[in-house]
Amino acid sequence: MAQDLHQIKQGFIxxxxxxxxxxxxxxxxxxxxxxxYLSAAPLSLDEIVEQAGLTKGAISTNVRALSRMGLIRPVIxxxxxxxxxxxxxxxxxxxxxxxKERQNSEFDRAxxxxxxxxxxxxxxxxxxxxxxxxxxxxxxNTFFTTLDALFGAISRLDxxxxxxxxxxxxxxx
Amino acid sequence: MAQDLHQIKQGFIxxxxxxxxxxxxxxxxxxxxxxxYLSAAPLSLDEIVEQAGLTKGAISTNVRALSRMGLIRPVIxxxxxxxxxxxxxxxxxxxxxxxKERQNSEFDRAxxxxxxxxxxxxxxxxxxxxxxxxxxxxxxNTFFTTLDALFGAISRLDxxxxxxxxxxxxxxx
DNA sequence: TAGTACGTTTAGTTTATACTAAACAAAGTG
DNA sequence: CACTTTGTTTAGTATAAACTAAACGTACTA
Numbered sequence: 001m002a003q004d005l006h007q008i009k010q011g012f013i014x015x016x017x018x019x020x021x022x023x024x025x026x027x028x029x030x031x032x033x034x035x036x037y038l039s040a041a042p043l044s045l046d047e048i049v050e051q052a053g054l055t056k057g058a059i060s061t062n063v064r065a066l067s068r069m070g071l072i073r074p075v076i077x078x079x080x081x082x083x084x085x086x087x088x089x090x091x092x093x094x095x096x097x098x099x100k101e102r103q104n105s106e107f108d109r110a111x112x113x114x115x116x117x118x119x120x121x122x123x124x125x126x127x128x129x130x131x132x133x134x135x136x137x138x139x140x141n142t143f144f145t146t147l148d149a150l151f152g153a154i155s156r157l158d159x160x161x162x163x164x165x166x167x168x169x170x171x172x173x
Numbered sequence: 174m175a176q177d178l179h180q181i182k183q184g185f186i187x188x189x190x191x192x193x194x195x196x197x198x199x200x201x202x203x204x205x206x207x208x209x210y211l212s213a214a215p216l217s218l219d220e221i222v223e224q225a226g227l228t229k230g231a232i233s234t235n236v237r238a239l240s241r242m243g244l245i246r247p248v249i250x251x252x253x254x255x256x257x258x259x260x261x262x263x264x265x266x267x268x269x270x271x272x273k274e275r276q277n278s279e280f281d282r283a284x285x286x287x288x289x290x291x292x293x294x295x296x297x298x299x300x301x302x303x304x305x306x307x308x309x310x311x312x313x314n315t316f317f318t319t320l321d322a323l324f325g326a327i328s329r330l331d332x333x334x335x336x337x338x339x340x341x342x343x344x345x346x
Numbered sequence: 347t348a349g350t351a352c353g354t355t356t357a358g359t360t361t362a363t364a365c366t367a368a369a370c371a372a373a374g375t376g
Numbered sequence: 377c378a379c380t381t382t383g384t385t386t387a388g389t390a391t392a393a394a395c396t397a398a399a400c401g402t403a404c405t406a
Contacts, residue, residue: 217382218382218383219382229382229383229384230383230384230385230386232383233383233384233385234384234385237384254381254382254383255381255382255383256382256383
């Protein structure tokens with residue numbers, strides 16, 4: 001016997017919650033996205049509250065984060081004061097947005113601190129330990145720079161889709 | 174005036190701690206890796222304790238995790254009961270190991286739950302809402318499958334290096 | 347201008363998790 | 377076999393983050 005839609009939906013919401021959590025985002029973000037993703041029409045905050053099982057405050061915060069990341073987008077309806085939101089269905093677009101988001105903030109600062117270490121090590125005597133550390137930090141810095149270029153390239157793409165990935169897969173093989 | 178090595182090292186340790194934290198790993202893991210990475214010789218647990226500023230328990234736990242992820246590796250010395258560890262310097266190798274690690278566990282189970290939702294939606298009447306949801310979940314599942322293939326390919330590579338990335342970068346551009 | 351319908355902010359609670367301190371286990375060594 | 381040296385496990389603590397409940401601000405409406 002086929003399960004009823006509501007039950008299936010609930011399972012899906014839980015699944016996306018776990019995935020969200022796994023990648024280091026709040027569980028609620030996954031839930032909200034799941035709710036919007038399964039809805040044909042844009043939903044208001046209160047409608048999301050109802051389905052996602054969180055309070056308005058949490059929804060408000062998470063919706064803003066999701067919106068900033070490009071995973072959902074606001075829909076304006078004239079003559080209606082409510083905010084509506086709908087899910088982005090182009091995930092490749094979303095990936096680019098997320099990478100762009102992550103590139104700023106914390107990560108950049110941390111990588112920058114490795115560069116700083118490098119500069120500090122470069123200005124010094126030729127103490128063998130210093131030379132050793134310099135070499136290692138230089139390697140790490142090169143690695144980070146490469147990764148940075150990769151992420152940057154991905155987030156600057158006009159289009160990134162399954163076909164691009166297929167091409168990349170061929171090279172990797 | 175050049176700073177002394179110890180001070181520089183400390184800065185580096187803090188930097189890697191932040192990066193570790195940013196990617197959703199314990200701060201201590203970054204610190205431990207940093208200590209080993211800057212050491213020319215393999216270090217014993219107690220030596221790591223001393224430099225990383227954590228207690229033996231924490232070091233023990235985190236070292237095991239790092240080892241499992243392939244970011245550090247144990248070094249056995251005959252006639253010495255201590256365990257020694259050294260940092261992996263081939264980061265591309267490490268990336269592959271991390272992806273492999275992540276592919277199992279939580280993530281797989283979560284993705285599997287999306288597949289389950291898909292199967293549940295497939296066995297049912299042609300209620301328009303069900304059809305809509307089916308279509309959406311199918312799209313998401315395809316996306317996950319593609320990502321899975323990508324990660325799988327990367328972790329199955331014999332060698333992944335800066336040159337491979339450069340090639341990929343060319344395609345992306 | 348009072349009232350209502352929103353979304354946001356805030357103060358406090360809950361929850362998850364990394365860590366500490368200390369007990370424990372195992373395996374030498376005298 | 378007691379004693380030391382080592383790593384692991386555990387019970388408890390500290391901390392960070394997400395969430396709740398409620399106050400608040402703002403703008404529309406009567």
